[in-house]
């Protein structure tokens with residue numbers, strides 16, 4: 001009787017860990033329950049559903065990840081392997097990426113150092129990371145000098161801004177004989193668009209603003225960003241590809257990536273069903289009502305996530321600095337590199353496609369499209385596979 005009731009579930013019966021076990025096998029065989037179980041599901045979702053068949057993968061980045069070296073250790077290998085097609089980041093992650101791209105030095109310190117003494121000595125602290133105040137001053141000067149270039153003297157989307165900035169970082173890296181040091185330079189090389197949802201909210205935005213007090217004509221075109229990100233998702237869905245969101249942390253980049261679907265359906269009036277797969281690593285709780293902790297189920301109600309694929313969505317309550325290296329190693333060992341989509345190179349064409357559909361279907365008055373009805377039961381957890389007794 002009991003066997004029948006429980007036979008749909010994989011049995012928990014792990015073998016002991018051996019000294020030569022790989023990261024991917026460790027995750028498959030021993031991450032069995034609670035948040036390790038969710039992290040295994042996340043790894044399997046990425047490798048078995050999000051990456052196959054050239055699915056579009058958007059990455060949203062919050063938390064102080066690049067200062068901790070995760071740009072170099074994880075994001076750049078994932079981008080080069082063709083596993084990340086587009087990015088929405090905080091400005092801070094790109095600002096701190098510049099330190100690595102310009103070969104500045106950050107140090108592993110401690111969270112328990114006297115901050116008054118650090119301030120006196122001109123040392124900056126991000127939790128247990130330390131660096132000289134000059135790192136900020138030199139990075140600020142780099143941004144100000146670069147954006148004096150003629151290509152920056154007009155309004156532009158943040159993807160275009162980061163592409164041009166990335167070219168300068170790439171050139172500086174070559175002069176310094178650096179390789180694979182910067183997310184911005186790698187995005188430039190690989191044609192991966194990077195958007196920032198709050199472009200004024202970082203030291204990059206602060207320097208752009210200061211230069212506007214001089215003679216700079218650089219203005220961030222946030223409307224272009226909203227439409228361009230929606231156009232990327234529409235490009236995926238209208239060409240028969242899956243659209244996946246891989247969310248590290250939460251914050252404004254999480255919404256900016258997810259709102260692409262309501263932009264297509266609710267605002268542009270185009271029939272669509274939501275992102276296919278949702279994967280989030282976060283410490284944010286859902287019960288406070290904030291967007292950072294909002295679950296994929298809640299996102300379904302907004303049209304952000306397809307109700308039919310909800311059972312496959314995963315939230316792992318794991319610090320990104322632990323989750324990302326594990327997920328990176330898992331993906332690189334389980335999936336062959338994919339051809340780069342170079343979505344940046346196609347930005348005008350992709351936007352033109354969605355614009356022409358919108359101008360046919362969209363209205364100024366109330367949008368009257370109905371929603372497609374979910375086909376699948378939403379029993380979260382039932383469709384997950386577990387590496388049984390290997």
Ligand SMILES: NC(=O)c1ccc[n+]([C@@H]2O[C@H](COP(=O)([O-])OP(=O)(O)OC[C@H]3O[C@@H](n4cnc5c(N)ncnc54)[C@H](O)[C@@H]3O)[C@@H](O)[C@H]2O)c1
Pocket residue numbers: 061062063064090091092093095198201202203204248249250251281282283284292293318319320321
């Ligand atoms: N010098 C700068 O440019 C600078 C520096 C710091 C922050 N900022 C700005 O402040 C804003 C907020 O900063 P933030 O990105 O640090 O995020 P945040 O503290 O607002 O966190 C965003 C979300 O991610 C989650 N989160 C953060 N770190 C995590 C981790 N390690 N693992 C899992 N979840 C995590 C949080 O719980 C939260 O839900 C950003 O917009 C940023 O640009 C700028």
